[in-house]
Amino acid sequence: MALFEFLQRLLGRQKPSGTLAKERLQLVLAHDRSDLNPELLEQMRREILEVVQKYVEIDLEEGDVSLETEDRVTALVANLPIKRARPAALTAPSD
Amino acid sequence: MRRPGPLALTCCDPLAAVTNATARIILICSGKGGVGKTTLTANLGIALAQLGQRTVVLDADFGLRNLDLLLGLENRIIYTAQELLAGSCRLEQALVKHKQQPNLALMPAGNPRMLEWLTPEDMRTVANLVAERADYVLIDCPAGVEQGFKNAAAACHEAIVITTPEMSAVRDADRVIGLLNSQGIQPIQLVLNRVRPRMVANQEMMSVADVTDLLALPLLGLVVEDEQVIVSTNRGEPLTLNGNGSPAARAYHNVARRLRGEQVPLHDPTRERRGLRARLLNKLGMAGN
Numbered sequence: 001m002a003l004f005e006f007l008q009r010l011l012g013r014q015k016p017s018g019t020l021a022k023e024r025l026q027l028v029l030a031h032d033r034s035d036l037n038p039e040l041l042e043q044m045r046r047e048i049l050e051v052v053q054k055y056v057e058i059d060l061e062e063g064d065v066s067l068e069t070e071d072r073v074t075a076l077v078a079n080l081p082i083k084r085a086r087p088a089a090l091t092a093p094s095d
Numbered sequence: 096m097r098r099p100g101p102l103a104l105t106c107c108d109p110l111a112a113v114t115n116a117t118a119r120i121i122l123i124c125s126g127k128g129g130v131g132k133t134t135l136t137a138n139l140g141i142a143l144a145q146l147g148q149r150t151v152v153l154d155a156d157f158g159l160r161n162l163d164l165l166l167g168l169e170n171r172i173i174y175t176a177q178e179l180l181a182g183s184c185r186l187e188q189a190l191v192k193h194k195q196q197p198n199l200a201l202m203p204a205g206n207p208r209m210l211e212w213l214t215p216e217d218m219r220t221v222a223n224l225v226a227e228r229a230d231y232v233l234i235d236c237p238a239g240v241e242q243g244f245k246n247a248a249a250a251c252h253e254a255i256v257i258t259t260p261e262m263s264a265v266r267d268a269d270r271v272i273g274l275l276n277s278q279g280i281q282p283i284q285l286v287l288n289r290v291r292p293r294m295v296a297n298q299e300m301m302s303v304a305d306v307t308d309l310l311a312l313p314l315l316g317l318v319v320e321d322e323q324v325i326v327s328t329n330r331g332e333p334l335t336l337n338g339n340g341s342p343a344a345r346a347y348h349n350v351a352r353r354l355r356g357e358q359v360p361l362h363d364p365t366r367e368r369r370g371l372r373a374r375l376l377n378k379l380g381m382a383g384n
C-alpha cells in the first residue's frame with residue numbers, strides 16, 4: 001500500500017478498495033438479479049412517490065426507493081420520511 | 096454444418112441415456128474465463144481418484160480445450176467426444192486413462208467446429224455414457240453464459256461455481272448461479288480461488304466472508320494464490336498427483352474430501368495472525384485450507 005493511500009485511509013478520507021468493491025457489488029448484483037433496467041426503476045420510483053404523496057407529505061430530498069439484496073433475495077426498499085399527513089387523506093379518496 | 100455420421104443406437108435411444116443413478120455429475124463453472132475452472136477440474140479429478148473414486152473428467156470447453164494439457168494427456172488422445180457421439184468408437188476407446196492414477200480418465204473435447212451443431216441433448220448423452228463407468232463425472236465448463244455453457248449445464252446434476260475475489264469474476268459468478276438456480280441444479284457450492292491473504296489483511300481485496308455474503312453459497316473450498324499451480328501446469332502434472340504439500344494442493348485435496356461428505360474444517364489463512372508460530376506451522380505443512 002502506498003504511503004499516501006495509507007495516510008488517506010488513516011484520516012478516514014478513503015475507504016479501502018476491498019470494502020468499496022463489496023459495496024459496489026451489492027448494488028450491481030441487486031440490479032442484475034431484479035432484471036429491472038435503470039429507466040424502469042426510475043419510472044417506478046416516480047410513480048411510487050406520486051401515490052404516496054397523495055396521502056402524506058414527504059420529504060422529496062430525503063426520499064429514496066432502491067433495490068437491496070441479501071441472501072439472493074432482492075427487495076424494493078422505500079425510505080420516505082413523512083413530514084405530515086395530508087388532511088385530504090383522512091377522508092376516503094373520492095375518485 | 097450437419098452432425099457427422101449417424102448416432103449409435105445406444106445414443107439415439109432416450110431410455111439408454113438414463114443416468115447411472117450412483118454417479119455424481121458435477122459442473123465446474125464460473126462465467127468469467129481464466130479464474131481456475133480447468134485447474135480445479137484436473138486437481139479435483141486426481142484427488143477424488145486417489146480417494147478410490149472412479150472419476151471421469153469431461154472437457155466441455157470445445158472452443159478452448161486444455162484439460163488434456165493440464166493432465167499431461169495431450170499426446171494420448173485418439174478419439175474424442177465427437178467420435179463417441181457419432182458412434183464411430185466405443186466408450187473405452189475414447190476415454191483416456193491416466194497412467195499414474197488409473198481411477199481417472201479424460202473424455203476429450205472434440206473439434207471446435209462441433210460447437211456449430213452440439214446440443215444440450217448431445218452433452219447429456221456423453222455425460223450419461225461416461226457416468227456408467229464412474230462414481231464422479233466432473234465437467235469442465237466453457238466461460239460465458241451462451242450455448243457452450245447451456246450444453247454443459249444440461250448434463251449435470253450439481254455444480255461447483257469457482258470465482259476469484261474480484262469484481263467482475265464475482266458478478267459473472269452471480270449470473271451463472273442465477274441460471275443454474277433457474278434450471279433447478281442443486282446443490283451449488285462455491286470455491287474461492289487465488290485469494291491473497293496479505294491483500295485481504297490490508298482490506299485491498301474482498302474477504303472470504305464478503306464473497307460468500309454476496310453470492311450466498313456454501314463454501315466448498317478456498318485456494319490461495321500459489322506459484323506452484325503454474326509450475327504444475329508446465330509439467331502437465333496436477334499438484335494433487337505427487338503429494339505436493341503446497342497450499343493450493345492441500346486446498347484441492349480438502350475440496351475432494353468435503354465433496355465426499357467429510358467434515359474438513361475450513362481454515363481461513365486471511366484470518367490467521369501472521370506471527371512466527373503461524374508461519375512456522377505453515378512451513379511444516381500443519382495448516383490446511
Ligand SMILES: Nc1ncnc2c1ncn2[C@@H]1O[C@H](COP(=O)(O)OP(=O)(O)O)[C@@H](O)[C@H]1O
Nearest residue numbers: 128129130131132133134289319320321324325
Ligand atoms: N490458485 C492459483 N494460483 C495461481 N495461479 C492460478 C491459480 N488458479 C489458477 N491459476 C492460473 O490461472 C490461469 C487460468 O486458470 P484456468 O484453470 O485455465 O482457468 P479457466 O479454466 O477458468 O479459464 C492459469 O494460468 C492457471 O495456472
Ligand SMILES: [Mg+2]
Nearest residue numbers: 132133156161
Ligand atoms: Mg478452462
